[in-house]
Amino acid sequence: MAPSGDIMACVTRIMFWVVNGGMLTAIALAGCAPPKPAESSVNGPPLAAPSATDDPRPSLPAAGPANTPALADLVLHAKAGDLSVKVALDENVKAGTTPSGVQIVAELKDALVVQDTYPSVSGGLSYCQAGEESFLRIFSLDAGVAEETARFKVASCRQNIQLDSPGVEWHSDTSTLRVRWLSGPASLGTATQLTLHVGPD
Amino acid sequence: MEFVKPRAADVFTISSAPDWPAIEFQTNATGAHTWTWTISWDVFKESGTASTLDNRWDAKTAITNFGGTLSVTAKAGQEHASISVTVKGTNPTAIEVTQYMSAQANSAGFEKIIAQENKYKHFTRNNEPAKSFDNGYGMCQLTKPRPSFAQTWNWKLNVDGGLDLFGKKRTAAVSYLSKQKRAYTDEQLKYETVCQWNGGTYHEWSATAGAWVRKTTIVCDTATGNMGWDMSKPENKGKTEAELRARDKGEYGAGRKDGALWGYYGVCYADHVLGG
Numbered sequence: 185m186a187p188s189g190d191i192m193a194c195v196t197r198i199m200f201w202v203v204n205g206g207m208l209t210a211i212a213l214a215g216c217a218p219p220k221p222a223e224s225s226v227n228g229p230p231l232a233a234p235s236a237t238d239d240p241r242p243s244l245p246a247a248g249p250a251n252t253p254a255l256a257d258l259v260l261h262a263k264a265g266d267l268s269v270k271v272a273l274d275e276n277v278k279a280g281t282t283p284s285g286v287q288i289v290a291e292l293k294d295a296l297v298v299q300d301t302y303p304s305v306s307g308g309l310s311y312c313q314a315g316e317e318s319f320l321r322i323f324s325l326d327a328g329v330a331e332e333t334a335r336f337k338v339a340s341c342r343q344n345i346q347l348d349s350p351g352v353e354w355h356s357d358t359s360t361l362r363v364r365w366l367s368g369p370a371s372l373g374t375a376t377q378l379t380l381h382v383g384p385d
Numbered sequence: 386m387e388f389v390k391p392r393a394a395d396v397f398t399i400s401s402a403p404d405w406p407a408i409e410f411q412t413n414a415t416g417a418h419t420w421t422w423t424i425s426w427d428v429f430k431e432s433g434t435a436s437t438l439d440n441r442w443d444a445k446t447a448i449t450n451f452g453g454t455l456s457v458t459a460k461a462g463q464e465h466a467s468i469s470v471t472v473k474g475t476n477p478t479a480i481e482v483t484q485y486m487s488a489q490a491n492s493a494g495f496e497k498i499i500a501q502e503n504k505y506k507h508f509t510r511n512n513e514p515a516k517s518f519d520n521g522y523g524m525c526q527l528t529k530p531r532p533s534f535a536q537t538w539n540w541k542l543n544v545d546g547g548l549d550l551f552g553k554k555r556t557a558a559v560s561y562l563s564k565q566k567r568a569y570t571d572e573q574l575k576y577e578t579v580c581q582w583n584g585g586t587y588h589e590w591s592a593t594a595g596a597w598v599r600k601t602t603i604v605c606d607t608a609t610g611n612m613g614w615d616m617s618k619p620e621n622k623g624k625t626e627a628e629l630r631a632r633d634k635g636e637y638g639a640g641r642k643d644g645a646l647w648g649y650y651g652v653c654y655a656d657h658v659l660g661g
Contacts, residue, residue, distance in 0.1 A: 282643055304584065307519075307521065307526070307528050307529065307550075308502075308517060308519075308521035308525060308526020308527060308528055309498050309499065309502045309503075309525060309526055309547065309582075310498075310502060310582075310583050310610070310611065310654060311550065311582060311583070312582075312583070312584050313583055313584060313611065313649060313654070314583045314584030314585055314611055314648075314649035314650055314651045314653075314654060315583070315584030315585070315651070316584065316585070341581075341584050341585075344553050344554065344556075344557045346557050346560065346561060348564065366557075366560045366561055366564055367556070367557040367560045367561075372553055372556050372557065373556040373557060373559065373560045374560075375560065375564075
């Protein structure tokens with residue numbers, strides 16, 4: 185039987201700000217575990233999860249190196265109207281591509297959970313030529329402006345991160361986002377589950 | 386001081402095994418010698434120093450796993466001399482590669498990928514390692530992690546690097562096929578691994594059959610490596626491969642654009658490489 189691990193983290197819309205690479209980035213941590221300063225910037229870009237170095241639980245995968253130059257323009261078709269956002273990608277996404285899929289996972293009054301997917305950069309011997317890289321992002325909404333407050337990698341051909349089916353589930357009754365991996369980000373071939381609470385603490 | 390052997394610009398050849406050649410350096414000086422050597426090729430470089438009690442030194446041990454231009458400076462007392470020679474490679478035979486791979490654990494399917502992609506070629510016509518446009522080196526076109534000098538010149542180490550990546554895909558394939566304690570065959574694992582190497586999963590669970598089956602919605606363009614169609618799309622439904630190909634093949638050359646009704650599928654890659 186495959187080993188398994190669990191990650192639990194909680195996301196509030198804006199709890200504090202972290203200066204990262206000269207850019208202001210909003211990130212949110214609260215609730216499930218006592219927040220520590222180090223938890224605000226796991227693996228470069230801010231992530232809503234504890235650091236593996238501080239916590240025996242597995243860390244989330246980095247959504248790319250800090251200051252990654254790759255960006256994509258997304259138009260999010262929310263109930264409140266279309267929102268344009270610029271999102272950071274990572275070095276595993278094929279350069280110059282547009283998303284092969286954008287899905288709004290959950291839409292709250294003042295937050296949006298989005299999964300966006302891109303073709304992988306291919307390697308030698310057709311490695312990941314048909315592969316995909318997928319990110320899960322949480323945006324805070326304020327006066328028609330969406331601001332990314334958390335993001336992490338949920339699937340990756342290049343990084344061998346594989347979602348279960350279903351992999352990303354939103355539970356509106358508890359404002360909970362559940363991600364299930366067959367091959368999790370922290371350990372290859374290890375089933376892992378992440379639970380995120382989205383909303384005011 | 387002068388070198389008695391080898392001659393400047395002599396060429397020494399690595400065998401297909403690969404075994405590195407003896408490269409004996411000898412000067413006309415006497416007494417203890419110090420040999421300072423550097424071997425370099427492309428962005429790779431390795432250096433070292435050796436000492437002998439006389440005027441002879443065999444560089445074989447020092448340069449094993451490396452190739453390119455070997456420059457040696459010999460010093461004896463106040464005298465010194467320098468020389469450069471070239472070390473080139475020999476492609477292994479298909480049998481040598483398949484025999485090597487069959488001895489490696491969890492490699493089933495990888496030999497087919499290499500055969501499909503480059504027919505076991507590690508060296509170019511110039512007998513230097515193959516290098517792709519994206520800096521992929523050798524038989525496995527290793528890019529990331531960037532290969533070492535040794536992985537670039539020793540095809541067995543290069544294959545080991547490729548097998549390391551392939552092994553990770555195999556582990557992910559095992560996780561996929563064994564979820565909910567489902568059973569799978571070695572053949573299914575091979576197809577799943579080769580598919581995931583290219584991208585995506587090969588199998589879907591059939592509740593009625595109680596077994597893994599090939600994804601039923603993917604039809605492949607069998608004239609290509611990994612192009613095909615998702616037959617669940619209304620525009621593709623009910624059409625034959627020939628009809629779909631006639632409709633879409635004009636778009637292949639420019640690569641897939643948004644809204645294209647065809648796509649790249651690991652399922653088709655596995656079928657193409659392993660036979661579907």
